[in-house]
Amino acid sequence: MSLTEKFVDKIYHATPDGEAIECAKLGVLDYLTSSYAGKDDAGVHKLLKLIELEGGFQVSPIIGQGRKSTPLQSALVNGFLAHALDFDDVHTEVRGHPSAVLLSTLLALASTNDVTGKRFLEAYVVGVEVMARIARAVKDSHYEKGWHNTGTIGVLAAALAGGYMLQFSRDQLAQALGFAATQSSGLRCHFGTETKPLHAGLAARAAVLSVNLTMVNFVNNSNSFDGKGNYFEVYGEGTENYSSTLLDGWNDSWKIASPGLWFKIYPFCSAAYFGADAALRIGKLNVEDIQEIIITFSNNTDAALIHHNPKTGEQGRFSIEYIVSLILQGQPLEFKQFEGSPIDSVSQTIINKTVRQNVKEPSTVPRYTKVKIVFKNGDMIEETSTTPKGSPNNKVTKQEIIEKCKSILKNEELEEKWMESIFTLNDATDLSDLLCLI
Amino acid sequence: MSLTEKFVDKIYHATPDGEAIECAKLGVLDYLTSSYAGKDDAGVHKLLKLIELEGGFQVSPIIGQGRKSTPLQSALVNGFLAHALDFDDVHTEVRGHPSAVLLSTLLALASTNDVTGKRFLEAYVVGVEVMARIARAVKDSHYEKGWHNTGTIGVLAAALAGGYMLQFSRDQLAQALGFAATQSSGLRCHFGTETKPLHAGLAARAAVLSVNLTMVNFVNNSNSFDGKGNYFEVYGEGTENYSSTLLDGWNDSWKIASPGLWFKIYPFCSAAYFGADAALRIGKLNVEDIQEIIITFSNNTDAALIHHNPKTGEQGRFSIEYIVSLILQGQPLEFKQFEGSPIDSVSQTIINKTVRQNVKEPSTVPRYTKVKIVFKNGDMIEETSTTPKGSPNNKVTKQEIIEKCKSILKNEELEEKWMESIFTLNDATDLSDLLCLI
Incomplete structure (x- = not known):
């Protein structure tokens, strides 16, 4: 098997456990909270203006706007607004923002496909896992050269998480990865402008497209991690052995739990x-x-x-x-x-x-x-x-995330509905409740 | 002035001459011919299926399909079908396919903005100029590393050509460049699959988005060619002096005329x-x-x-x-x-x-x-x-391009309309005739 085949095989067989799922619920709550905090950002309204000029079927909710759009549009706008204030979670191994890309992708896909709450949470766990592993495999030099991992690696992770959520075959996962890898982009020189959070939206949109292209049987070279000109050769140093980083220890522990998501208490990097x-x-x-x-x-x-x-x-x-x-x-x-x-x-x-x-x-x-x-x-x-609040050795607690949510929503009824929906998500037969609430 | 400012200043002041405009007309004819040749490609129908699921305002024509779509969708599909058979023009200095990206972008933008035929042709000339100059500046190592210039550089050139066509200010041109640079992607490992021509469509779509983001005053770091982590540092070697490649000799001669577009007589690379x-x-x-x-x-x-x-x-x-x-x-x-x-x-x-x-x-x-x-x-x-037919020292003639068109269209009435519309394009007050014909 090629490295790509081995990697998608790990994803195909991923079975996230209870602790990871509990972490995923906190991630969903914090993502929605951070998105809601950014709902009136000026950039959101510029993007909404753009999508109004496009039109399209209104099927996927845009967070905090009381409106829907196409899945591609919602991925773009939700990805942006989740990251607009830099108040959303990060991950030290990702060296970027996983949930803004992953959850914006998964929500867009869940709005037009049959998905259980459990599968949605599992896919999110898989997405964080993939994003952290690829980020470690492509090495710190990727980030330090000027790439924005949230965009460049986020699109790969979100496409694979989306494919996993929709029960893709291994061949389909490899195809989704290929479409994502060939759309990977985002430059860090835009930090401190609206274009930094835009990268999260663009990556989510590209991930949804990657999944959709796979579903209509569009074809790419399915071996994105192998051979001349592969992803690691072009986006990384491509010289060292990174296969163990990608392949070892799946299902033993999960990156979403250890070192875990870093939830933010201040709206800065x-x-x-x-x-x-x-x-x-x-x-x-x-x-x-x-x-x-x-x-x-x-x-x-x-x-x-x-x-x-x-x-x-x-x-x-x-x-x-x-x-x-x-x-x-x-x-x-x-x-x-x-x-x-x-x-x-x-x-x-x-x-x-x-x-x-x-x-x-x-x-x-x-x-x-x-x-x-x-x-x-x-x-x-x-x-x-060495251990600021939020970082892996000084984690924000569940109660503190709930408090963060309350301080942003300032609406007791909505808070209760969010908590109820999110904390019982692994029993939900579909995502309709959650999609209605956001 | 920064290098980016100097570069967009050259674009802002570009005034393509008569010979370049005549070359541009042949480029339009060959682009439409190559697109028409690819109109029944299996990949086109997969993309049409995707955009049908999205919906949206039907304003921009898709070549040879007798239907319209949103500007973003038409840029995607037209970019793909122009390049689907690898029958479209290339350019030795671009080391890629300029017109598939540039004209798909310009047609999409022209369908929703007031544009004269002359400005459209001039913008196309500027686009080829920009694409060749950036490709030379980023050096052959960019291509040889595994990037597909049609995608990676095409998006920058098409966004700038689009901005030029719409009479953007210098600040707006720099913004459009920034949005394009941060979306630059496309891996050559997909050559020989449907994803190679998809890169032309993705680049055109990203270029239209770059122009649209600029028009709603979305903000990026406007100095994509300067400072730490700039485009040439991340996508090229970034060490040598390439400013003369970008800046010298504008308005003296035009890359679309010299060495000129390489029109194809066979459907292969x-x-x-x-x-x-x-x-x-x-x-x-x-x-x-x-x-x-x-x-x-x-x-x-x-x-x-x-x-x-x-x-x-x-x-x-x-x-x-x-x-x-x-x-x-x-x-x-x-x-x-x-x-x-x-x-x-x-x-x-x-x-x-x-x-x-x-x-x-x-x-x-x-x-x-x-x-x-x-x-x-x-x-x-x-x-x-050393000089195969089509290459810069053995160019395909105007008459041969007309013959290529006839052999593909096989419809005398349509041929005549195309020729009439394209060869008088610099006198047209808008593009409505051309947009109706394709």
């Missing part, structure tokens, strides 16, 4: 959570007294934080300098700080005093960010974080 | 035209007498011919071994030889006697393919081609 945690331990300072701020990252873990000197709050989602400046001023880390408006002059002054460093550490050293303040009087203070 | 030309000079042989066939290419010019041992005629479009075997048997090079059916046993036997070689030559040596036959009795015969 998770790569800034370590530095934010360190700065929060320092707390509010008299910013006039600060001479210099030195922020140190281990092993290029600031790659996602592309804005050293952001001009807007939206760019500030990807700027440790901006986020630390807010914390040292004692400002809350709320949505309004991370919108399109220009950054205020006090923050700008603090940003100008900030220096970023990167230290190459042995792989045995846990990921960290250190924040060091040097005062004008010569005093110094520093804090280091 | 142009990289096989050199070897086919050499084999045709050898002519029909008693294939029983052949001991060995040695086919020699200069400088990796066989990269597109990925099938050394094809199983079907469709794969045979990308196999010099198969094409030479047909010629040596005295078989015609017609559509039926290049369809999905299995390759016959006599051809298979000849293919098994064939060896392919590649010789590194100085760049001053013109591209060539040599076919050498070694007979069982020890005799040898060889022929070398």
Whole structure:
């Protein structure tokens, strides 16, 4: 068997267990919550305008809009709005945002196909598994070169998750993978603009198309992971042995549970959570007294934080300098700080005093960010974080996700319906309840 | 100004001249002819089935189908069918198929926007220019790594051509480029399957979306060719100076005229035209007498011919071994030889006697393919081609393109209407005539 055949065989035989399914339910709740939080984002309305000009059968719900669209359109818009505020889950092995792509794809497909709640949750587990494994197999150099894993790898994972959900044969899974691989795209240079969340929507849309092309028996070279010019050769280094990363240990444990999804408590990039945690331990300072701020990252873990000197709050989602400046001023880390408006002059002054460093550490050293303040009087203070809230060793609890949901929805009746529907999803014969509620 | 700003400034100020416009008319005729030839391809009907499930406003014509669809859908299907038989134009500097992507995009946009015939033709000229320049700037290593330029570069060129056609500002052109660059995809490992022509359709669809996103003021990082993680860094080597390739000599001459589009006379990959030309000079042989066939290419010019041992005629479009075997048997090079059916046993036997070689030559040596036959009795015969019919130094004439059209349409009334409409296109106040005819 080729590597591609072995890989789709693992997917075909995947049987996610109870713990993974419970994690998947939390993932669905957090995804819907984050999407609902982004429902009034300006970008959503631009996309809605576009799809109104297209028309099409209105069968798939768009979250928080009280309207439907075609499956492709809903995948695009839901993928965007789930990720619009960067408030949705990430995954350290994915180095990107799994649920925005996966669940937007699965919901679009579930709206036009017969799917049980259990199969939907299992497919989501499989999608996270596939996304994490491909991301590890294509290596960190993929991300560091400039690719946005949420887009480039998300489309492959979502197409395979979709195919799994619809009980595709192994040949069909390989075809779906082929259509996804040849649509894989998304550049990180767009971080801090509306186009970053658009990547999640484009990947979900491309995944739905990949599944649909497979269903009408469109044909590709079904061996995307093998032979000259294969996915890993073109998108990665393609030289090392990554087959064990793709193949070993399926059904033993699940990436959705271990290391698990990283649920967010602030609407900014998770790569800034370590530095934010360190700065929060320092707390509010008299910013006039600060001479210099030195922020140190281990092993290029600031790659996602592309804005050293952001001009807007939206760019500030990807700027440790901006986020630390807010914390040292004692400002809350709320949505309004991370919108399109220009950054205020006090923050700008603090940003100008900030220096970023990167230290190459042995792989045995846990990921960290250190924040060091040097005062004008010569005093110094520093804090280091390795386990910010949400990260794999300091997980957000079920109750905290429920609280996050309540704080966004602010509608007790809807909250109850969401909880009821999501937490009993593995007993549902179809997804109609959930699709009606969103 | 950044490189991106300088590049879009060149596009903004582009004023294609008369010779380029005349070439563009031939390009339109050949594109429609090649599309019409592919109108009954099985893949087209699979795509039509998909778009029927989507619905949408029926405003953009699908070539040869007597029906309309949404602009995005028409870009997808027309892009596919233009390239379905590999009978459409190529361009040596593009190393891919410009018109399938460019014209499918421009027709889709022209169906919902006010566009004169002159502006449409000028935009097409600009599109070929952009596609060839980006392909040269990203270097041959892009193609050789496994990317399919028709898809990866086509989307950028088509988005910019579309923006130019709609009189975009420089800022808007930079935005359209950004949306296209972040959707750039397509792997060559799919050559010889329906997914190769699908790349042209996907690129055209993504280009229309890029233009539409720009029109609703969606926002990206507008400097796709500058800074860390820019297009050339991620999709090319990104190390050398390519700005002169992108910027010098605009409005002096046009890539659509010099070296010009390469119009096809056979429905297979142009990289096989050199070897086919050499084999045709050898002519029909008693294939029983052949001991060995040695086919020699200069400088990796066989990269597109990925099938050394094809199983079907469709794969045979990308196999010099198969094409030479047909010629040596005295078989015609017609559509039926290049369809999905299995390759016959006599051809298979000849293919098994064939060896392919590649010789590194100085760049001053013109591209060539040599076919050498070694007979069982020890005799040898060889022929070398550097200028097959269609290639830049042996162009297909206007009259020959008209003949190609007649041989496909086989409908005198329609032929006349096409010629009338296309050859007076630069005087047309809009494209309604042309859009009705296709």
